[in-house]
Amino acid sequence: MNLEKEKVKHLAELARLELGEEEAAEFSRQLSEVLAYAGKVREAPVAGMEPVIHLLSLANVFREDEVEPSLPREEALANAPHREEGFFRVPRILEEN
Amino acid sequence: MELSTLSLKELSDALREKTVSARELTGAFLERINRFNPELNAFVTVAEEEALAAADEADRRLARGEGVTPLTGIPVAVADTICTKGIKTTCASRILENFIPPYDATAVSRLKEAGAVIIAKTNTDEFGAGTTTGYSAFGPARNPWDKDREPGGDGGAAAVAAGLVPLAVSFDSGGSLRRAAAFCGVTGLKPAYGSVSRYGLAALAPSLEQIGPLARQVDDLALLYQVLAGPDPLDATSLPAAGPGRDGAEVTGPAAGSKGLRIGLPREYFAGEQLQAAVKERVLAAAGILAEKGGEQVDLTLPSTGYALAAHILLAAAEASSSLARYDGVRYGYRSPEATDIDLLYKKTRTEGFGSEAKRRILLGTLVLSAECYNDYYLNAQKVRALVIREFKEAFTKCDLILTPVTPGAPGRAGGERSPLLQYQDEYYTAGANLAGLAGLSLPCGLVDGLPVGVQLLAPAGREGLLFWAARILEEATGRLSPPSFQE
Numbered sequence: 001m002n003l004e005k006e007k008v009k010h011l012a013e014l015a016r017l018e019l020g021e022e023e024a025a026e027f028s029r030q031l032s033e034v035l036a037y038a039g040k041v042r043e044a045p046v047a048g049m050e051p052v053i054h055l056l057s058l059a060n061v062f063r064e065d066e067v068e069p070s071l072p073r074e075e076a077l078a079n080a081p082h083r084e085e086g087f088f089r090v091p092r093i094l095e096e097n
Numbered sequence: 098m099e100l101s102t103l104s105l106k107e108l109s110d111a112l113r114e115k116t117v118s119a120r121e122l123t124g125a126f127l128e129r130i131n132r133f134n135p136e137l138n139a140f141v142t143v144a145e146e147e148a149l150a151a152a153d154e155a156d157r158r159l160a161r162g163e164g165v166t167p168l169t170g171i172p173v174a175v176a177d178t179i180c181t182k183g184i185k186t187t188c189a190s191r192i193l194e195n196f197i198p199p200y201d202a203t204a205v206s207r208l209k210e211a212g213a214v215i216i217a218k219t220n221t222d223e224f225g226a227g228t229t230t231g232y233s234a235f236g237p238a239r240n241p242w243d244k245d246r247e248p249g250g251d252g253g254a255a256a257v258a259a260g261l262v263p264l265a266v267s268f269d270s271g272g273s274l275r276r277a278a279a280f281c282g283v284t285g286l287k288p289a290y291g292s293v294s295r296y297g298l299a300a301l302a303p304s305l306e307q308i309g310p311l312a313r314q315v316d317d318l319a320l321l322y323q324v325l326a327g328p329d330p331l332d333a334t335s336l337p338a339a340g341p342g343r344d345g346a347e348v349t350g351p352a353a354g355s356k357g358l359r360i361g362l363p364r365e366y367f368a369g370e371q372l373q374a375a376v377k378e379r380v381l382a383a384a385g386i387l388a389e390k391g392g393e394q395v396d397l398t399l400p401s402t403g404y405a406l407a408a409h410i411l412l413a414a415a416e417a418s419s420s421l422a423r424y425d426g427v428r429y430g431y432r433s434p435e436a437t438d439i440d441l442l443y444k445k446t447r448t449e450g451f452g453s454e455a456k457r458r459i460l461l462g463t464l465v466l467s468a469e470c471y472n473d474y475y476l477n478a479q480k481v482r483a484l485v486i487r488e489f490k491e492a493f494t495k496c497d498l499i500l501t502p503v504t505p506g507a508p509g510r511a512g513g514e515r516s517p518l519l520q521y522q523d524e525y526y527t528a529g530a531n532l533a534g535l536a537g538l539s540l541p542c543g544l545v546d547g548l549p550v551g552v553q554l555l556a557p558a559g560r561e562g563l564l565f566w567a568a569r570i571l572e573e574a575t576g577r578l579s580p581p582s583f584q585e
Contacts, residue, residue, distance in 0.1 A: 011467075015418065017456055027460055031461055033516060033517075037410075038408075039407070041404055041408050042473050042474070044480070044481045044484065046480035046484055049483045050483055051482075052479045052482040055291075056336065058337075061333040071199055078199060079196055079199070080428055081427075081429075088427055091438050091439055
């Protein structure tokens with residue numbers, strides 16, 4: 001599969017990354033090569049195989065429903081790049097009106 | 098006394114007999130770290146103050162003689178993708194450059210409960226995505242056998258090999274721990290999936306990765322594994338306390354009444370042109386040593402091996418794109434100063450914070466999970482995974498363990514310009530164990546042109562003890578390796 005530069009830019013947009021023209025061209029080249037190789041999974045003899053969902057056959061891993069101490073607010077906020085009055089602060093999301 | 102070459106048992110005995118205190122021991126290793134790390138760059142952070150405080154606590158424990166374990170007072174390095182409370186955990190990424198976790202990973206709490214001293218955080222590729230540490234935001238680690246060579250994707254192996262720490266705890270999502278052990282001439286174990294809790298390991302490929310031990314010798318590796326392994330209510334994918342897969346901690350030989358060890362040699366792992374003749378010869382010699390001890394070599398075929406690597410590349414990327422989505426500049430980690438609106442907050446933060454390989458995997462993963470490619474790529478890769486699991490399962494009805502190379506050759510030149518595809522192909526021999534959730538142990542099997550190469554032993558979940566048993570036999574026969582230039 002050939003991954004065009006324009007397609008790479010679209011993927012970057014979806015993944016919230018900015019790419020320069022040269023960078024997009026390089027990723028396009030490198031990933032086309034990777035896909036040419038990895039694309040062989042399409043020819044693998046997997047007829048009748050169920051895709052793997054979980055590696056372990058564990059089902060319904062529950063814990064006891066008990067109240068336990070959790071991370072104090074100050075510690076949860078300690079790594080925040082920007083905070084205010086006990087909240088994470090982010091740029092304005094909603095327009096006025 | 099040259100502490101840096103002693104085994105865990107010898108160090109532990111010295112501490113109990115009070116020939117050395119934990120503080121002196123930690124001090125001695127800190128000295129070696131300060132002296133040699135600048136040329137190896139095996140660590141991202143050295144936690145000198147915290148380590149000395151933990152050593153003092155260990156000395157108090159030793160003085161009381163209560164709760165003393167073989168790890169009490171022993172310095173251990175931990176990969177920088179594993180959370181250590183109060184000690185910076187960067188994942189070798191700019192995006193977490195100043196991140197100080199408010200909690201310990203379960204693997205770390207288990208080390209601390211045993212009285213171990215967390216001394217430093219080891220270098221890795223950014224979030225573990227890579228095979229040479231060349232994608233660390235803080236510069237690549239070097240191979241102690243030849244500083245112009247790469248050490249494999251894990252600075253912990255380099256640190257253990259050079260005697261900067263006696264033990265290290267790292268992780269493996271496609272082979273980085275096992276390849277680094279082979280390239281640096283030490284032993285390393287990727288435990289079976291679910292054996293060791295992943296709580297507190299920064300996720301890259303959650304269905305593929307496991308935390309595991311690194312040590313200079315097999316007995317130390319087994320002891321460290323026993324401390325790390327166990328069920329954890331904080332990891333829903335950790336195996337329950339009892340049942341299949343949970344009896345692998347004790348070193349045990351082949352089942353009683355069996356005719357001896359059956360060693361499986363899969364044709365596909367020895368056939369390719371890329372496998373260097375000298376490596377092949379040493380790996381097969383290891384199989385011969387095991388066979389001489391009353392074992393039997395079994396010819397195996399794992400036909401989907403070629404497809405397995407392709408599936409691993411796609412699944413690792415898909416999981417990475419999802420795992421790395423959480424780094425958005427809101428709750429922790431880097432935030433771009435140009436984040437003036439919410440869209441720029443995400444975009445600028447991620448663009449400036451992630452390095453090239455993380456971006457490459459995010460893009461590839463976003464593609465294979467897109468509606469257009471999901472069936473052809475992602476779903477087929479998961480079906481290949483099912484096939485790989487089935488083939489290994491069948492293989493383990495014919496043999497007790499599988500023996501393979503770890504890498505096709507000796508470590509390559511550091512900083513060499515190799516395409517991403519070639520780097521992904523580095524994991525040809527190791528990715529299968531991640532796909533199938535097997536235990537894989539890597540240990541040295543000799544030198545090629547003065548550089549170490551390794552042999553890999555694979556077993557199903559719960560048979561780690563058999564791997565230690567077989568690895569001990571090989572270790573006795575081939576001896577341990579030590580890079581010449583780091584001795585006093």
